[in-house]
Amino acid sequence: MLDHDTLARDLVAVRQPVGQAHGLPSSLYTTPEALALERQHIFHNGWACIGFAKDVAEQGDAHPIDFLGAPLLMVRDKSDNVTVFENVCRHRGMILVEQPRKFGGVIRCPYHSWCYSLDGRLRATPHVGGPGINVHEAVDPTTTGLTPVRSAVWMDMVFVNISGTAAPFDDWLAPLTDMWADFAGKPVYHGGADSSFTLRLNCNWKLAVENYCESYHLPWVHPGLNAYSRLEDHYHIEHSGAFSGQGTRVYDPKLSEAQSFPNFDGLPAKWDTSAEYVSLFPNVMLGIHRDHFFVIRLEPVSCEQTIEHVEIYYTSPEATGPDYADLRTLNAATWKSIFVEDIAVVEGMQRGRHAPHFDGGVFSAVMDSPTHLFHDWIASRLGA
Amino acid sequence: MQQLHHIDAELHRLHDTPDPQQHSQIHERAARLLPDPAEQRFHLTHAWVYALVHGEPTNIDRLETTLRQLDAL
Numbered sequence: 001m002l003d004h005d006t007l008a009r010d011l012v013a014v015r016q017p018v019g020q021a022h023g024l025p026s027s028l029y030t031t032p033e034a035l036a037l038e039r040q041h042i043f044h045n046g047w048a049c050i051g052f053a054k055d056v057a058e059q060g061d062a063h064p065i066d067f068l069g070a071p072l073l074m075v076r077d078k079s080d081n082v083t084v085f086e087n088v089c090r091h092r093g094m095i096l097v098e099q100p101r102k103f104g105g106v107i108r109c110p111y112h113s114w115c116y117s118l119d120g121r122l123r124a125t126p127h128v129g130g131p132g133i134n135v136h137e138a139v140d141p142t143t144t145g146l147t148p149v150r151s152a153v154w155m156d157m158v159f160v161n162i163s164g165t166a167a168p169f170d171d172w173l174a175p176l177t178d179m180w181a182d183f184a185g186k187p188v189y190h191g192g193a194d195s196s197f198t199l200r201l202n203c204n205w206k207l208a209v210e211n212y213c214e215s216y217h218l219p220w221v222h223p224g225l226n227a228y229s230r231l232e233d234h235y236h237i238e239h240s241g242a243f244s245g246q247g248t249r250v251y252d253p254k255l256s257e258a259q260s261f262p263n264f265d266g267l268p269a270k271w272d273t274s275a276e277y278v279s280l281f282p283n284v285m286l287g288i289h290r291d292h293f294f295v296i297r298l299e300p301v302s303c304e305q306t307i308e309h310v311e312i313y314y315t316s317p318e319a320t321g322p323d324y325a326d327l328r329t330l331n332a333a334t335w336k337s338i339f340v341e342d343i344a345v346v347e348g349m350q351r352g353r354h355a356p357h358f359d360g361g362v363f364s365a366v367m368d369s370p371t372h373l374f375h376d377w378i379a380s381r382l383g384a
Numbered sequence: 385m386q387q388l389h390h391i392d393a394e395l396h397r398l399h400d401t402p403d404p405q406q407h408s409q410i411h412e413r414a415a416r417l418l419p420d421p422a423e424q425r426f427h428l429t430h431a432w433v434y435a436l437v438h439g440e441p442t443n444i445d446r447l448e449t450t451l452r453q454l455d456a457l
Binding site: 103104105106108113115123124126127131132133134135 | 404422423424425426428429430432433435436437438439440444451454455456457
């Protein structure tokens with residue numbers, strides 16, 4: 001049970017400077033009411049990632065998505081635009097598309113066969129005026145198309161703002177695109193089936209973000225990673241109100257002695273050895289390197305369950321071809337083993353959130369500031 | 385009448401199959417067999433919807449022209 005007065009007091013404590021702050025209260029990790037609150041204030045009122053444009057790779061492809069209970073439909077239309085609609089017929093609210101599929105023509109509602117073109121226009125209302133009469137003055141096709149959801153695509157990720165009230169997408173994303181300006185305009189190419197996997201976590205979605213954005217845990221949880229990328233080789237990445245994470249100055253993966261992925265063209269020398277790992281609030285965790293890019297999209301399933309959708313992208317079509325298949329498989333397996341190492345700690349923290357006297361925890365003012373920045377963002381979005 | 389029974393049976397058989405082109409063609413055949421304009425409108429409406437689902441512009445245009453002539457669109 002979420003006590004809103006107590007939550008308000010706790011969130012004030014979260015917003016103190018990192019050295020004095022407490023972490024977010026346990027109720028935000030363990031109660032369905034908290035997820036409902038976050039659904040409105042965080043996921044629907046702001047921008048959030050719902051999927052990937054590669055999932056509607058060809059014209060006519062449609063991909064239904066349950067976004068925290070909101071039925072959405074991602075479509076690639078005949079002009080190659082990726083758009084998002086509410087996945088419901090404007091007539092009786094029937095779900096239109098149950099499974100990913102391709103449409104040669106219109107999208108037909110399975111209930112009364114109202115039809116919509118791929119750009120959302122209402123195309124047919126059979127028998128709406130009686131048997132065999134397919135128009136009626138009460139139903140205006142120009143105002144009865146599919147309900148569009150504000151959306152944008154960046155680096156193949158599809159973002160939506162359900163409420164329609166968030167800042168313009170480019171403005172929202174500008175702090176990150178400015179920081180990663182070296183990669184601006186460089187297309188990314190998904191590695192294919194060998195470059196996709198999911199992990200199911202028994203924890204609240206926020207714990208995945210918190211774990212991802214700090215390097216403090218690396219020597220303890222990822223000893224293999226620490227062998228070449230030590231704690232002191234990392235630096236914090238912090239942009240209040242937008243993202244936080246960490247970078248390394250010694251990126252040198254050596255997946256194979258014989259082969260390496262092609263790099264993005266024209267990168268400054270910094271990226272020869274640097275890589276950066278950023279949690280873009282609320283629900284994407286990104287890793288950028290000179291030779292590949294990955295995204296972890298977090299799908300909150302319940303207040304104590306989250307799915308990580310991992311997608312790995314490369315720098316050229318060549319790197320996604322058969323000549324690099326073994327290397328891609330190895331790269332995916334390497335990242336998967338690292339992400340799997342995190343599961344025990346995020347699930348342990350979730351169980352810890354049921355301790356009756358845990359107060360959100362205290363932070364290391366030096367090592368935990370990226371996590372505190374995320375907590376501060378959550379608290380601000382929840383109205384503190 | 386025999387032909388209409390046959391068409392009905394075909395439509396039942398196809399009910400759960402995703403072949404809009406075939407659905408459209410069968411409804412058009414039914415419309416041609418029926419003298420009553422109301423029944424024609426009914427079947428041509430279904431032919432039109434399945435043509436839209438199939439996405440064949442020529443057939444769609446032709447059926448829409450016919451439906452307009454029948455005051456169905």
